[in-house]
Amino acid sequence: MIEQTCPLSDADPWVARDAAVVWHGFTQMAAYPGNSPVTVERAEGRELIDVHGNRYFDAISSLWVTTLGHHIPELDQAVVDQLGKVAHATLLGNGSRAAIEFAEALASVVPVTDAHVLFASDGAVAVEQALKIAFQYWVNRGEAGHRQFLALDDAYHGDTVGALSLGDGGFGTTLFDPLRFPVLRSPGYASGDWAVKLVGAIEANASSLAAVVIEPLVQGASGILVAEAEDLALVGEACRSHGVLLICDEVATGFGRTGRLFASEWAGPDFRPDIVCLGKGITGGYLPLSATVASGQVFAAFDGPDLGETTFYHGHSYGGNALACAVALRHLQLIDEWDVLATVAVTATRLAERLADSVAGRPGVGEIRQRGLMVGIDLDPPPGATRWGRRVCAGAVGRGVLLRPLGDVVVIMPPLTTTVEEIDRVVDALVASIDEVASEDRR
Template sequence: MNNRWEELDKQYLWHPFTQMQGWCENEQLVIERAQGVKLIDVQGKEYYDGVSSLWVNLHGHRHPTLDAAIKAQLDKVAHTTMLGLINQPASEYAKRLVEVLPKGLTKVFYSDDGSTAVEVALKMAFQYWQHKGQTSKQKFIALANAYHGDTIGTVSVGGIDLFHRVFKPMLFTSKYVPSPSCYHCHLVPENEKSQCGQVCLQQLEAVLKEHHQELAGMIIEPLVQAAAGMLTQPKGYLKAVRELTKKYNVLLIADEVATGFGRTGKMFACMHEDVTPDMITLSKGITGGYMPLAVTATTEEIYQAFLGAPTEYKTFYHGHSYTGNPLACAAAIASLDVFAEENVLENLQPKIEVLRQGLEKFKSYRFIGEIRQCGTIVGIELMLDKAQKTPFPPEKLMGGGVCQKAREYGLIIRNIGDVVILMLPLAATSEDIVKVLEMLDKAFQDVFADITGENYSDPCAF
């Protein structure tokens, strides 16, 4: 054990999504500080933050605009409750956010993280229909392989068995439909995927037609199912889903916790297909990766359904102690300032192309299957035999092996099973992207050479 921080960690902490037996048996990396797109450990070694500290960091660490905003707010007040009080940053950010959201989303409800934002949306959709007199509309429809969080309500609309099966006795029942980004759709030829999307839409319509009277809402991760392995949806699918939910009078909830704030190349993924959902859930990058904050934004129509005299009991009885936290809202305002002042979205387009071109090389590698990219979001699938679509045995832990090897070269990335995830901060330069792909390439070569027992001079032989 290399320092007292690791000793304290292993003695007292329980990490998320981590088998602690293995964690405590192995040496772990201790991060002390960060600057820009790099993390720095207690030994002074630098690492590229290849997953944006779990997809939250947008503008780099220690960005002067965000640092200054938080410090300035701290000189005023750190937190006041929103129960019976107003604070300036929460009010200002709500206005600023509505100005950049898909048109028609006009009301902002604050919470703490992605899971709570989705919980708010589910409860809000349920209660909306109760107020509208359509009390049978109580269930939700979601996609196969969906992930919307880890609280009980969000797990109830999740579809990843590995994460959720142990909790099934605790959950409410939802309906699921095949997703055009589901695993089997990534086993068909590229020219057949649009047809697969149409089949999925037909199945969705069949469920909506039969069950719309009991469905309060449909929840979807637009364009990319992130925790499922960065599975991407075909063009036009999201827009068609919006049309079907309108046709059958079912609310559409867009979970943009992972895809929001520029990750897909536009401010929000829904904007790629000019879709306005009934609700949108946001977190992760909302404060540029500085402070916990989440939003559920909805329409004026839904908001109006909750208005009434106290004796009508139409109030939305939901809240969080740190709702609208001034420090977090100050950071969120500063993040929008950076988007505007640094032309983040405009400058992102050539970097997305550099990323796309750099990933091309990996397509020839023997043990790399599909490479999925949507804007700055990348998932690289590892396969034992990509010609036969044969995965590696789970016990090989190939994805984790690549991530561990990448650290030796100065790159921190994460895997979801045997899908290697790369999601750099938006602040990464084209030069950063090239360097990161070179590090990743070295990690692939080392791990793949271990499989074959050969030291290839030509990496394309992999």
Template sequence: MENYEELLQKNSQYLWNPFTQMKEYLQEEPLIIERGKGVKLIDVRGREYYDGNASVWLNVFGHNRKELNDALSEQLSRIAHSTLLGMSNVPAILLAERLVQITPDRVQKVFFSDSGAEAVEIALKMAFLYWKHRGKPEKHIFLSMQNAYHGDTVGAVSVGGIPTFHHAFDRLLFQTEKVPYPYPYRFSGTEQECVETCLAELQKKLEEKADQIAGLIVEPMVQGASGIIVAPRGYMAEVEKLCRQYDILLLADEVATGFGRTGKMFACEHEAIEPDILTVGKKLTGGYLPVAATLTSDEIYQAFYGDYADQKTFYHGHSYTGNQLGCAVALANLDLFEQEKIIEHVKDTSEQVAQWLKEFYQLSHVGEVRQLGLMIGIELVKEKESKKPYLLEDTIGQRVCNRAKELGLITRPLDSVITFLPALIAAKDELREMLDILYQAIQEVTESE
């Protein structure tokens, strides 16, 4: 094993890290991970850190889990990969069946891909072509939410709405329509007034352009990358009703919220939402391999079903679609969900975490704490009473996360929001220790200014 200095030099010379300003990253003391165990990461110098964002929100049962390791090893002894184009394989078929069994009833067919962004691209292309095959090509515009995040490919960015991430690519993007997602904390009225205002704007947009809109894409219950914005209860159910009323497809992006993160297997379950298209990824393989899926209704599937001469084939695919190793570990991951009753575990631990999070309001620069299950955002503000926000150049979130790293916990900020999305299997004592570190980091950084 090469030492830290050698690896750092090679990182500087060869590697371009994602979502990373390389100049600042290389000027600091970059973290280089060598291994993991349970809910901890261990760097090349042997230092241990709690994995407070589940390696970008996807780890479920901790690192180096024997059952998942064994599933990979067993599958590897048979075959690592064969194409799903024009043929199939055993783990992909079994995983498709399993996904249909655990997702909302409306979605009955599974199309595999390699990442959440790709799953969204597939969803958009399916919805676009569905209306074309139905003889309504004029329904080609997508409606999405302000401050939405659906991935980083061009289609996913087009339906996204976070200026920091997306504005630089504006000339690459296709036309979309945007409506607000309810965020009561930044709204001048009551929570109910916020919901009513947002729904009214959505209905107005549908009244104006429903004949041109192919579908509405939304992160159900929680907008993740915009700062863990939790929708008030009842909002999503009303959104679905409007989609049905105006005959547009509902696309639910559960890449971040799916597989137990919000205290339900899928966030749609909180309000019994039945999307026409559902995208999943991240925790599907327990954090082991890149497998994502786009699930859709039989009605949409049938729009593509026909003879070659009909030219309805869905011409989309990836080299590693339905990869056997990924599907095998995903099946083992879903087995563990049942065996270890992970949904019940998340409900129990998140209730305790909710009590501990109340302590954060004692801090003079914590404006709001947002939580659904183990999906948590702590918003920092310059002035508590006026809700005056920190500016991007204040780098408050990054400075707090840097201090947390020094104290033994890894997480990432969303501007001035500190995110906390630990592995779902984390025990209460581990969660308490992680929250103590976050509390200390926030207190030390914000109160030293």
């Protein structure tokens, strides 16, 4: 029996107020109040605290954005300091000190040669910008015909129409298919030969490609499907030798999540994407910021006369927001100062061990996939059983561990500073929830 620490939502006035005015994304609002949502009021460290004082370990990093934890004094201070200067000033045609300083720091670590940073506010927009940059790159160079994008099965790049086009669909988005532009597709990481197939598609279509787009190492939203670093390297080499632009969407994998600062780094020093998309963890989970980072070679194709046609006519009101850039800069410094990647190595190893000991092979559990602190656990419900992902995660929430599934895949994506004791807390809650749901369906 779940020890219910939060009150039932129909007795919860916050849930009623919430459902009356807030429209939650990826959420059926008619069912929302009945699904016992957590209403967060504040946070300490890696715990979220709801309006009733219940504490939940944030095992999904608030949808994969939180890196160091919540309410980090140094990050809070960075925002406060910037507030004392200016909260926002546009980057369209003018500069902002906070954006310059963060872009300099980012350019020195991102695996893009001679990096140039175009800011926005969400991951999907970083992808939209990358698509348009790649498309216009060929137009500006006067090389006709490079109009197609090559993307993978099971890809997810966000919910705007361009990003949705690159994505493989699903998630209830099929009705938008008439709006999605066609892209060439190659098998994703679920296929053992995905890289060979992708290299073949690059060779066959090089003259018509604007770019190849991948999520390096991990296809996150499709259930944490994982690739081998050597396979990424093969794809990078094929793009280079055929003169095809490579866009790496590191919105989910960036900023330490896989154990390196960027997942692209696993493929070795020669793996240099032409464009990298960043978001989510870029501000440590504090403020909305994203970035499309283009190589100097890509950037140079946009040189031309003032008000001329080679200009990139694209921008967003809050792109490069000063508060967001200030906290992003401090975050990048802290990853280094605190040696966060060393912590990730220890914690990821502990998580792998606990999953192998306590979760793998358990009734109701299928494959487990992990790269750093990104984990997907396939649930394997008996025939006729429904909503296992939801039910298992609800059980974990009732035990004070916030999890959110992708279908019947339980995703564990804890903050990078998670301790081994907290890993045990997550795994213990998960095991108890899986056993409970499995026994309910055996009755």
